[in-house]
Amino acid sequence: MKCPGPPESSRLDSFLENALAREARIWKVPIFQVPAVSPPQGTDISLWCYKKAVLWIAETSSQFQFHPETFALAASIFNRMLASVKAQIKHLQCIAISCLVLAAKTSEEDEAVPSVEMLAVQSGCKCSPAEILRMERIILDKLHWDLYTATPMDFLNIFHAMVMSNWPQLLAGLPQRNPSRHVAFLTKQLQHCMACHQLVQFKGSTLALVIITLELERQTPGWFAAMTDLLKKAQVDSTEFIYCKELVAQELTCLLPVNAVYIFYPLSQGTQGHPRPRLPHPNPSGVRSSHQP
Numbered sequence: 380m381k382c383p384g385p386p387e388s389s390r391l392d393s394f395l396e397n398a399l400a401r402e403a404r405i406w407k408v409p410i411f412q413v414p415a416v417s418p419p420q421g422t423d424i425s426l427w428c429y430k431k432a433v434l435w436i437a438e439t440s441s442q443f444q445f446h447p448e449t450f451a452l453a454a455s456i457f458n459r460m461l462a463s464v465k466a467q468i469k470h471l472q473c474i475a476i477s478c479l480v481l482a483a484k485t486s487e488e489d490e491a492v493p494s495v496e497m498l499a500v501q502s503g504c505k506c507s508p509a510e511i512l513r514m515e516r517i518i519l520d521k522l523h524w525d526l527y528t529a530t531p532m533d534f535l536n537i538f539h540a541m542v543m544s545n546w547p548q549l550l551a552g553l554p555q556r557n558p559s560r561h562v563a564f565l566t567k568q569l570q571h572c573m574a575c576h577q578l579v580q581f582k583g584s585t586l587a588l589v590i591i592t593l594e595l596e597r598q599t600p601g602w603f604a605a606m607t608d609l610l611k612k613a614q615v616d617s618t619e620f621i622y623c624k625e626l627v628a629q630e631l632t633c634l635l636p637v638n639a640v641y642i643f644y645p646l647s648q649g650t651q652g653h654p655r656p657r658l659p660h661p662n663p664s665g666v667r668s669s670h671q672p
Contacts, residue, residue, distance in 0.1 A: 393542050394403035394628035395612060398529035398537060399584060405528040406582055424466055426576040432475045433457065433574040439476070439502045445483055449567045451532035454573050455583070456518065459528070470514075476504040477514040485526055531583030535569055536562065538609055540590045540617060546605050560595045565590055569630055575630050581623045585615050589624045593631070 440450040456478040495508045593603035
């Protein structure tokens with residue numbers, strides 16, 4: 380992403396206003412099965428099944444080298460579909476692959492979108508091309524053929540550009556002073572959070588703003604003024620923002636850099652008295668490397 384200059388501020392404000400308007404018009408919270416003592420009856424989507432499905436969408440999107448915006452749109456369509464119908468578990472994977480196909484057709488160049496037959500085979504979704512096409516039509520009907528909404532990825536790009544435009548001095552704190560690499564790093568965090576069922580209750584604008592804020596706190600002491608201005612422009616409730624921030628901070632614990640631990644071994648073990656660094660423990664959540672920065 381090219382770092383915009385001050386004249387771009389008005390355009391970014393306009394982009395944000397339009398994105399917030401689209402989000403307010405379309406956004407809905409998916410309804411999940413509430414954990415109970417009795418076993419699930421197989422008629423609702425559990426929280427665990429939801430997370431597994433979103434991670435599968437992310438992995439499949441990465442497999443076909445789709446853009447991050449495609450995954451974000453697929454996840455948004457997936458959430459809207461689950462908020463509109465009472466889906467059964469046996470149909471969940473077909474809904475997931477169909478949402479990804481629709482998102483790819485919307486966001487990707489035509490030559491970058493493989494055929495439905497290839498998607499069905501290489502994704503391992505266990506759905507026939509006819510089933511995927513039929514599910515596509517169902518999704519389009521349920522969503523009134525209005526697929527595009529402002530995704531968390533859209534808001535992440537807008538907020539990041541606004542920070543670079545209005546507070547260019549913060550660029551000095553970025554790794555290698557490269558905004559594009561910094562956005563890629565934040566994108567990994569966003570994708571990880573989009574699979575968390577606890578964070579689905581928040582709008583994409585709130586989630587993206589929280590990730591930007593946490594990064595500003597980590598990188599620069601002058602983060603408060605930027606966060607306050609963005610919070611006002613995003614029209615996010617402060618109480619909701621703080622609650623979301625706490626959940627995101629917990630969710631990103633396994634993704635943020637950790638300090639290496641050094642253990643000193645006795646000279647008798649032939650170490651020549653130098654400390655040996657112990658690598659951080661692998662991510663216990665089992666998330667594949669494609670979701671780690």
